[in-house]
Amino acid sequence: MPGLVRFDLGMAEFLRRLVTADLDEIPGSNDEAWGNGGLFVGWREARRRWEAGLDEYTAQPRPEVLMGSYGMPGIRPLPDGVAWTLSGLETPLRLAVHLRLVHDVAVRLLDGLAETFPSLEVDRRAVEFGAATHDIGKVIHRSELIGPGSQHEEAGRQLLLRTGHDERLARYAATHGTWDAPDRQLEDLLVTLADKVWKGKRVSGLEERITDMIAGLTTRERWEVFLSVDQLCEDLAADADQRLAHHSAAPIDIGPDGPITAGLSARRRRAAARQRMTSPMTPVIRYGRPRDGV
Template identity: 55%
Template structure:
């Protein structure tokens, strides 16, 4: 029972600043698995950061179509495979990626939704979508980690869609990511407050 109480808190506890509500079906899936509370907290945090990035991109480059709901769902479920591969919650590993995709498919989610679990760490793959790049970026910057090779990829897509120079997009995106990274300590403390 204590584990389910901790999971409920991880899914519903207020945060400062407040976190967005997870997409429909995600909380139920995490309860059904049952996901470790720290994983649920992590998914809430990355989901919120992905929402910030999606909000910024929508306003910054309306000429770049992307599926905002897909970004939010992908961020909210990208590490769901760690409910099975729990050692990867505190250590390295990629077994959770294919397992997460399979879990989502087995629970009735579409291939389009499940793809993020398998692709969030493979941003250099040819043909990767803007949605996948946003999820990958959110998965890094939530904890204050900046990955130049990753961040360059959406810069190119945005510059092309906006008809502007990549350096100008880089400066604007860098400002947004820097502002998000500034809140990493609070997010890390929130996640660490829940048990593995």
């Protein structure tokens, strides 16, 4: 009879397809009622969701698609290594947007400094990485996404070390909030500056310390360096309203139990996944493509 699921497959095969959501090859089957009403999602449905711009597991809009809908086509993407790290941590979309915005400002800041002070030597890769990961500890202390707190700083450094990054790069997660410490290097201060000026915030003490360092590393007069740094910060801050609008539009989820714990066991991750499949969820960063088979 047209419109009904065929039961001439054999009970074992029918149940297999029901569980794995592979009923879409059967004429007249109802994916919503039969194939995708439970926990498991078949690979065909996962592919359809991906091609539609949805996450293949949650059916929520994928972060990279949402970022485009927020009007961020001119914002540089995160470095590949950072994107994969965030993917494994299920980073809330608002945090991913924040890191991407600060990273973009850091790149523009470095470009401006290179043009103005050609002889200035800066570890560009370290600054870009630091800007792209400075708040990664908020994956653990998610309450600090919407409120004050500094627990994410050292937690972020430890998290980066555990995920295979060396101390030279991981340190910025811990140093970006304490720019006035005596042992800070120019790269530390540039990461902090990008994290301030992206939202239009100007910190005179921070900018003056950067001025002193640049003047000491180049042959330029301090007043000349100060004027150049001031103008560069003013230019970067000019787009702050637009960046803040992108940031505010991104959804945020701190979870039902507050801050989460990194390094969950596989069993607890599966339990969390089952909970997400049966409840509304904020989109998270996930970059994996569906396979061509089960």
